[in-house]
Amino acid sequence: MSFDFERKQRIAIIGGGPGGYEAALSAAQLGAEVTLVENTGVGGAAVLTDVVPSKTLIATADAAQAIDAAGDLGVQFYAKGAEDKPLKPETAINLLAVNKRILALAGQQSEDMREQLIEAGVNVISGHGRMKGDNAVVISTGPGGTDFDQIEADTIVISTGSTPRELPSAKPDGTRILTWKQVYDLPAVPEHIIVVGSGVTGAEFASAYMNLGAKVTLVSSREQVLPGEDPDAAAVLEKVFTRGGMTLLARSRAEKVENTGDGVVVTLSNGDEIAGSHCLMAVGSTPNTTDIGLEEAGVQLADTGRIMVNRVGRTSIPNVYAVGDCTNLMPLASVASMLGRTAVFHAMGDAVIPFANNKIAANIFTSPEIATVGWTTGEDAVEYKLPIAANARAKMMSVRDGFVKLYARKGSGTVVGGVVVGPKASELIYPISIAVDRRLTVDQLARVFTTYPSLSGAINDAARAMHGINKRGF
Numbered sequence: 405m406s407f408d409f410e411r412k413q414r415i416a417i418i419g420g421g422p423g424g425y426e427a428a429l430s431a432a433q434l435g436a437e438v439t440l441v442e443n444t445g446v447g448g449a450a451v452l453t454d455v456v457p458s459k460t461l462i463a464t465a466d467a468a469q470a471i472d473a474a475g476d477l478g479v480q481f482y483a484k485g486a487e488d489k490p491l492k493p494e495t496a497i498n499l500l501a502v503n504k505r506i507l508a509l510a511g512q513q514s515e516d517m518r519e520q521l522i523e524a525g526v527n528v529i530s531g532h533g534r535m536k537g538d539n540a541v542v543i544s545t546g547p548g549g550t551d552f553d554q555i556e557a558d559t560i561v562i563s564t565g566s567t568p569r570e571l572p573s574a575k576p577d578g579t580r581i582l583t584w585k586q587v588y589d590l591p592a593v594p595e596h597i598i599v600v601g602s603g604v605t606g607a608e609f610a611s612a613y614m615n616l617g618a619k620v621t622l623v624s625s626r627e628q629v630l631p632g633e634d635p636d637a638a639a640v641l642e643k644v645f646t647r648g649g650m651t652l653l654a655r656s657r658a659e660k661v662e663n664t665g666d667g668v669v670v671t672l673s674n675g676d677e678i679a680g681s682h683c684l685m686a687v688g689s690t691p692n693t694t695d696i697g698l699e700e701a702g703v704q705l706a707d708t709g710r711i712m713v714n715r716v717g718r719t720s721i722p723n724v725y726a727v728g729d730c731t732n733l734m735p736l737a738s739v740a741s742m743l744g745r746t747a748v749f750h751a752m753g754d755a756v757i758p759f760a761n762n763k764i765a766a767n768i769f770t771s772p773e774i775a776t777v778g779w780t781t782g783e784d785a786v787e788y789k790l791p792i793a794a795n796a797r798a799k800m801m802s803v804r805d806g807f808v809k810l811y812a813r814k815g816s817g818t819v820v821g822g823v824v825v826g827p828k829a830s831e832l833i834y835p836i837s838i839a840v841d842r843r844l845t846v847d848q849l850a851r852v853f854t855t856y857p858s859l860s861g862a863i864n865d866a867a868r869a870m871h872g873i874n875k876r877g878f
Contacts, residue, residue: 412435412436412437413431413436413437413558413559413751413752414436414437414439414555414556414557414558414559415427415428415431415436415437415438415439415557415558415559415560415561415748415751416438416439416441416533416540416541416555416557416559416560416561417431417438417439417440417441417560417561417563418441418533418534418535418541418560418561418562418563418564418696419441419442419448419533419562419563419564419565419692419728419730420440420441420442420445420446420447420448420517420528420563421447421448421449421450421451421563421564421565421728421729421737421740422447422448422450422451422728422737422738422740422741422744423561423563423727423728423740423741423743423744424440424442424448424561424563424727424728424744425440425446425447425448425517425521425741425744426740426741426742426744426745427561427563427725427727427744427745427747427748428440428521428524428526429520429521429524429526430744430745430748430749431748431751431752432521432524432525432526433524434748434749434752434754436748436752438525438526438527439526439527439528439529439541439555439557440521440526440527440528440529441529441531441532441533441541441543441555442528442529442530443530443531443532443533443546445511445514445518446514446515446517446518446521446528447510447513447514447517448563448565449565449566449567449585450565450737450740451510451513451514451517452510452511452514453510453584453585453588454584454585455737456509456510456513457506457507457509457510457588458584458605458608458609458612458769459769460505460506460509460510461502461506461587461588461612462608462611462612462769462771464497464502464612464616465611465612465613465614465615465616465771466615466771468495468497468615468616468617469615469771471495472495473802476802477801477802481493497593497616497617499590499591499592499593499616500591500592503588503589503590506588507588529543529553531543531544531545531552531553532544532545532546532547532549533696534695534696534697535560535562535696535697535698535700535701535703535724536554536697537697537700537701538560538701538702538721538723538724539556539557539558539560539723540554540555540556540557541554541555541557541560542554542697543555547695548695558723559723559724559725559748559751559752560723560724560725561717561724561725561726561727561744561747561748561751562693562696562698562703562711562719562724562725562726562727562730563726563727563728563730563740563744564691564692564693564696564728564730565691565692565728565729565730566689566690566691566692566729566730566735567585567689567690567692568583568584568585568685568686568688568689568690569685569687569688569689569690570583570685571661571685571687573659573660573661574600574658574660574661574683574685576685577663579663580663580664580667580668580681580682580683581661581663581668581682581683581685582682582683582684582685583684583685584605584609584684584686587609587684590682593613593616593617593618594613594618594680594681594682595618595619595680595681596618596619596620596621596667596679596680596681596682597613597618597619597620597621597680597681597682597683597684598620598621598623598668598670598678598680598682598683598684599613599620599621599622599623599683599684599686600623600658600661600670600683600684600685600686600687601623601624601685601686601687601688602622602623602624602625602626602628602629602630602631603630603631603686603688604630604768605686606622606624606629606684606686607622607629607630607641607768607770608768608769608770609684609686610622610645610650610770611641611645611769611770611771612771614645614648614649614650615648615771619649619680620645620649620650620651621650621651621653621678621680622645622650622651622652622653623653623656623657623658623670623672623678624652624653624654624655624656625655625656625657626654626655627654627655628642628654629641629642629645629652630768630774633768633774633776634774634776634780634809634823636789636807636809636823636825637774637776637823637825640772640805640806640807640825641770641772641774641825643805644771644772644805653672653678656672656673656674656676657672657673658670658671658672658673659671659672659673661683661685664679667679667680667681667682668680668681668682668683670683689729689735690708690709691708691709691710691711691729691730691731692730693705693709693710693711693730694709698711701721701724702720702721703719703720703721703724703726704719704720706732708732710730710731710732711726711730711731711732712731712732713725713726713727713731713732713733713743714758715758715759715760716743716746716747716750716756716758716759717731717743717744717746717747717750717759718747718750723751725747725748725750725751726747727740727743727744727747728740728743728744731743733759734761734764734766736764736766738764738765738766739759739764742759743759746758746759762778762779762820762821762840763777763778763837763840763841764777764778765777765833765834765837767829767830767833769830772803772805772806772825772826772827772829773824773825773826773827773828773829773830774823774824774825774829775823775824775825775829775830775832775833776821776822776823776824776833777821777822777833777836777837777840778811778819778820778821778822778836778837778840779811779820779821780809780811780821780822780823784813784814785811785812785813785814785820785821786811786812786813786814786870787809787810787811788809788810788812788866788869788870789807789808789809789866790807790808790809790862790865790866790869791806791807792804792805792806792807792808792825792826792859792862793805793806794862794865795857795859795861795862795865796856796857796861797857797858797859797861798826798859798862800857801827803826803827803859805825805826806824806825806826806827806829807823807824807825807826808822808823808824808826808832808862808863808865808866809822809823809824809866810822810836810846810849810863810866810867810870812845812846812870816845817845817846817847817870817871818843818844818845819836819839819840819843819844819845819846819849819867820840821836821840822836822839822840822863824836824863826859827859828859832859832860832862832863835849835852835860835863836849836863846867846870846871847867847871849863849864849867850864850867850868850870850871852864
């Protein structure tokens with residue numbers, strides 16, 4: 405279908421997270437009349453309370469860890485004491501200053517995004533948006549609040565995100581029992597933080613607080629941390645956590661969390677109790693899909709409350725699209741952004757490439773980082789794993805934990821997936837993502853030059869090793 409640039413479409417977007425932001429910007433660039441309704445700030449939770457703040461906190465934790473590890477590289481820190489005798493200084497984390505920087509950075513990022521939308525011609529309105537049928541958005545002061553505007557639209561995009569899931573027996577109070585939105589009010593590094601939930605969010609915060617100097621207990625209801633992720637990667641992370649002094653409680657379910665005034669007590673399903681100074685609840689999220697007119701408009705929802713969409717973000721209503729954590733797709737900011745662009749391109753008749761799960765690159769910002777792309781299981785794929793410690797640059801950096809793993813299709817040798825565990829895995833996964841997206845073979849990947857020495861050379865080494873396997877027959 406060709407796009408008619410003479411047509412001025414009216415597009416209304418509810419929610420300004422990564423998906424809503426990209427949808428608004430892309431639609432405006434294609435000449436649409438765009439209105440974005442956002443009730444917290446452009447960028448949504450991803451920028452203001454989730455992705456940007458948490459990764460900024462993790463950057464501080466990484467810096468603290470780098471200082472502690474400097475001795476392995478021959479770097480020593482000392483101060484001169486009495487009679488010029490060297491004294492080994494202690495590092496300290498000023499969490500008030502860290503949190504101030506985090507929130508300032510998040511606020512500035514949100515404001516920068518807002519300015520970009522306005523410059524592109526997007527009408528940005530602060531308020532609570534809800535659908536009125538399938539061709540209008542009503543804007544109010546809040547759920548059940550006063551209506552103050554109504555926007556007619558040819559296309560509606562829902563990008564309302566999600567909020568931390570709360571358990572009735574472990575109600576967050578913002579002081580001792582916390583969600584990941586509330587940790588930035590902590591005045592100091594917790595003495596002993598109990599993290600309930602060992603998924604991505606729980607593992608990231610457990611890793612960060614351990615490297616910031618806190619005692620950490622990680623409560624996991626599953627056999628391993630990061631259930632559903634690559635088992636080899638999870639095993640590396642568990643080894644690092646244990647070596648760092650973290651207590652891992654596998655197959656343990658938290659039944660109740662109580663604020664005792666000067667700490668918390670977590671009661672497990674077997675009756676055991678764990679005492680700590682704080683508790684972080686990382687038990688998933690719930691979509692923000694209530695009170696926005698979805699049911700009344702006939703938009704199909706899953707049992708979880710998430711909006712059902714197809715591979716271009718279209719809902720059960722032809723001119724209504726949804727993107728981001730409020731949908732049934734993978735809850736990643738990058739996925740939301742990609743689908744936001746795809747949705748408006750499709751709505752406006754521009755060329756689109758439907759969303760594909762097997763091309764998603766994802767990263768877990770623990771230390772070490774864990775990055776994945778494509779298919780990492782399957783009987784028709786061959787796996788090859790190369791320890792990161794075998795890489796020359798890793799040896800120079802005293803990196804000992806991690807690996808590069810490639811998956812290639814039997815017969816053709818086409819790269820179908822990969823896993824990287826190590827420093828900056830979020831950057832190193834990119835060449836593997838290109839190989840997966842472009843359907844390169846391991847031979848083609850092996851022939852690409854890498855600098856020597858470099859961590860990316862480990863990807864090249866793994867691909868060359870798979871060439872030999874391919875010659876013998878996958």
